[in-house]
Amino acid sequence: MSKSYLAEHVKGLQPSGIRKFFDLASKMDNVISLGVGEPDFVTPWNVIEASYHSLEQGYTAYTANAGLLELREEISKYLEETFSVSYNPEDQILVTVGASQAIDVALRTIVNRGDEVIVVEPCFVSYGPAIELAGGVPVSVSATAENEFKVTPQQIESAITPKTKAIVICSPNNPTGAVLSKEELTAIATVVEKHDLVVLSDEIYAELAYDGPATSFASIEGMKEHTIVLSGFSKSFAMTGWRLGFATGPTEIMQAMTKIHQYTIMCAPTMAQHGALEALRNGNDSVREMKTSYQQRRNFVVKALNEMGLSCHLPGGAFYVFPSIKATGYSSEEFAQKLLEEERVAVVPGHVFGESGEGYIRCSYATSIKQLDEAMKRISRFVKQNSKV
Template sequence: MKLESNLINTEKRTIISENEDTGKRNKTRCFLSSRVKQIKPSGIRRFFDMASRVEGVISLGVGEPDFVTPWSIRDAAIGFLQKGNTSYTEAAGLLELRKEISCYMKSHFQVEYSPDSEIIVTVGGSQALDISLRTILNSGDEVIIIEPSYLAYAPLVTLAGGLPVSLETTRGTNFKLQPEHLKQAINTNTKALILCSPNNPTGSYLNQDELEEISKIIIEHDLLVISDEIYAELTYDEPFCSIASISQMRERTIIISGFSKGFAMTGWRLGFICSPDHFCQTMLKVHHNTMICAPSITQYAAIEALKNGQQYVEEMKTSYRKRRAYVVDSLNEMGLECHLPGGAFYVFPSIRNTGLTSEQFAENLLIQEKVAVVPGNVFGEGGEGHIRCSYASSMEALREAMKRMKQFVGNLQSVK
């Protein structure tokens, strides 16, 4: 068979070939994964791109600390670079780091995991989520996602072959998961629940009593929990409680966490998983074959963060607490109803009384007042009628942003 031509486009490859007996014939194949094609482009990315083209913009959209990684952590990484420690580590991560993570989780959050077999160091929390879902899901398994939610949950479930099931929360309950609603969402195909507390984008936090009620349902229906605890260091009114610390929940919980938010290490891309041995050892198969190991220099930096970084965490928390109070008060004063979030560094005010959709509000605010916020609908249908504002910015920037937003809302009201 002689190949006459080869015609390729982005989705399909068409091969036209000539055969002595059959003449010309066409064959068309799709080279893109059907799962990947289901994934919608990031809604939040569009607004970041828009904001990047506006001169003089104040961004309240980015979900990362405005603090620079503490110098002692950076200095530790530099020192290890100078020593030439640039090789691969164990797939699960440096044992010294896993020991520090184990001690940290026990002393701060009252959950205990073996550094030898129950902790994996990953390339950020996102990779930890990815390998967790790929480890537990079979085709058709359903995963309940509490909305409004972090953008990547549903796509990662889909890519792992599962079916994401949205469970909406409302402003009336400060966006907290209600046990009776969880019961209604469970069926025979339900395998897991993704729990994020403190929550992105709402900042809502589930305390121990609330987690105990949810745990009863999880146990009754024999489900797993993937507990995204990336904001565990950033709770302001109550100590953080991990659902894995609740009776009978450790064996059915996979904890996802990392260093990005609490230690201001977003660009270092380092996360970790804590889970029972049989989960971790299976996840290592996925981790090793896709990533080999997390970057060694970042791991050395994380050791320093856990050993000596707590004072910086407390300093950031103190600053965030002041900013939280200022932003919530300012939004309520201008007529945008906003609950006081229990953690993270986001507020999620309602903009329903303006008569605009979330996207209209965010776009017009950006164009008219040069303030970038994220429309709530990108976090799921339950987020419509709200916007996400990050208060991980300087007080000077927040004051100016609130001033501009107040003017924008006032202009909208004068037009009515």
């Protein structure tokens, strides 16, 4: 090929650092993977059955671009009952192909070329690339272990310039598990209102907060008109492969997002929407059972990591721990690579979640206690044999 046909803004795009280690692990035997953020539970049977039933009834055509109105009504009801925030299902809710598509469409809707978007790191790997693909400029703000990986209003304010358009916040957080309290979010809201910012609030793990439901940023006084809530069914209802999410926000923004969605996707999968409808109506017991199991696993893993000398705070939500590996003398990449090669345990190096993640690794505890027990034994052995300090 005499010339490259790739768009310039795509050439420099790096592949996901999470998938790199997942792909390596998939080619090796006897590997315990603590890498990919995916529930080890199968989707609840009543949800699967509802999807089957919709197919048997012939629901195989497109839905409305924004999704089944019945589903949007149920999402509206669910958000009001669980997070005390209400949205009109007619024009303020969009059903998407996973929360990832919701993030992408939201950014493409609000970002003009050259706009700056503040990203709180460590963060989900797609935020920066999605901002760049929308023509924006990601600006990193680092939440630190000393503050339990919680960003402060002062940090956000110091990063604001005349070009700042929005901020992306994820609580409970991937990869750290940090949960911002209502008081902490209210303090951030003061900065948002002062500078008239848009907040993209990634709440995909909101149901997996261990000290009660997480606070939705949109529920903070005065913030509903500033906020696009991004969520879905993948994590809480163990529906990752169903690829179903949603976004909620002010009418003007949601109508614009729906235009992009209708030209690029048309609508989310119909059978998945019927499954999600059942999940919202009759899935709370399953969510509670899964959350209880995750909490037990969290406690086990945090204790084991601290005992082996890898300092690890107790995360308030999601299903990740983010221990420091600085005491070993290795970089995050070196630690993850050698651990996989020598002990067959796959973790994700912290630097893929932003520069502030260097010196840490992300471990998902969304796997069985038996597997976690063996993984902790292998990591402990590795640390004892390989520490550089």
